[in-house]
Amino acid sequence: MSLVIAGTMAFDAIETPFGKTDKIIGGSATYAAWSASHFTKDIKQVSIIGGDFPQEDIDALKNRGVAFEGVEVLKDEKSFFWSGKYHMDMNNRDTLVTDLNVLEKFNPQIPDSYQDCEFLMLGNLMPSLQRQIINQLKNRPKLIIMDTMNFWMDIAMDDLLETIKMTDVLLVNDGEARQLSNEFSLVKAAQKIMAMGPKYLIIKKGEHGALLFHGSHVFFAPALPLEEVFDPTGAGDTFAGGFIGHLTRTKDISFENMKTAIIIGSAMASFVVEKFGTERLKEITQDDIMNRLNYFVDLVNFDIDIV
């Protein structure tokens, strides 16, 4: 009855208009696990790291209930490293360095102890690796949620489509939804993408919120209007972690509960951008989360009584 999260665990070096970091801990599976750990203590990580990945960061996640049996450690090699620079609007970033390092050798193996997986979150990875993970699970999880990016649409579209077909919930941003569907209208794009397989589609629009599509239904979750976005790195993965964390906790995959899950994902994303890296995800409490959720209620709650 657990949540399996697959993705990268990495070092990031980040520059924003507000500051600059040396190498800090990042990666899609790191952000997602920290975020989900506020909702469930039964998380099983699938990733690959080098001998340089700090033991204290592994221990911190283990203390939050994250299992590491599925995390391969290549002792004499380096962890994946990404470096990027954000511009003033925070929606655009330049990648300065991408050192794949251990990621070039990633050949995910699902341990037996992970076979009770009920919820599977596939962070952004090569689509064939995402598929390899699905295929290693003896019983299909109750829900498979998959993140991806435009890079795979450019170089491995057929492979990507094959993996998308196997998933229940696809997560993309607005640009990726347009690229994948060849439709400019997000409503039309959503219909085309759901016809590729996923019953649910989440289109992330960064500071403009997120849309959840299911059949002819649409739900919109705003992003919190923030005084400052300090560092947007990991916001999408944190969003996904909050989303799947809530579904895992409640074991309810109805559209109604997915709406709540999207608001929770948005709330978690609104925290992570307040400081560099995963720092805020480590320090926030259940009360902080509840207060922020109430803020979302106030933000969109209105009465219609015009007749």
Next chain:
Amino acid sequence: MSLVIAGTMAFDAIETPFGKTDKIIGGSATYAAWSASHFTKDIKQVSIIGGDFPQEDIDALKNRGVAFEGVEVLKDEKSFFWSGKYHMDMNNRDTLVTDLNVLEKFNPQIPDSYQDCEFLMLGNLMPSLQRQIINQLKNRPKLIIMDTMNFWMDIAMDDLLETIKMTDVLLVNDGEARQLSNEFSLVKAAQKIMAMGPKYLIIKKGEHGALLFHGSHVFFAPALPLEEVFDPTGAGDTFAGGFIGHLTRTKDISFENMKTAIIIGSAMASFVVEKFGTERLKEITQDDIMNRLNYFVDLVNFDIDIV
């Protein structure tokens, strides 16, 4: 106890990726009046037109309860004309032609029959003209709402600030809010702008919805995810007309009721973009509006119950 709407009544020629019009009826006061006329039948228009403005369009608005005593007609001159072309994303447009024509001679005079004005909407105009209208009203309206644009920030900032100071609700888009405040964060921008005078600030974000600020409160209204935006011309004025129309009808200027008014404005804007010009605003019924409002309720309604 009426609503006075001041602004342009004009001809537009529009090109979008979906089609092209000859000269059709447009102008900020035209869109706002058509939109507001779904909520109140006591609208008093302030504008200037040439002898070329079609009598049937005047009559159609008169039939909706719009008074024309404050609309100056210069029989031998031409109405204001604007022509523009939209690009695929519909958020950017190129102005092809701007013929001010009668607008160069606009010297608004408020008729005595308009002096019962309780709600005043100032569409985008030269800020000194907007101020001239406020100053001609013997009793200050219950609520003054003002639209403006970046053009006046470029060429008449002092004048603009003087007018903004006199208003209750300022309407700008996100780029204009940033330019006016010199702040990138919309939350910070809002605080600075409200310190300039208006107790309420609405920041329109086009397809990304609208934010209403009041003190430390924020409310967010999404834009409806549409299959196609056929022609965005007049969406902002239609939004404003729906907003002030609802406030005029209910005579309730509380923050709570303004939230509802913003949703209504968003609903009206979602109609107007479906066809060229004011066409949709002329044909929709109360049932159409109610159905669309229910769509907004579904779009953002969620339960929070995570403890």
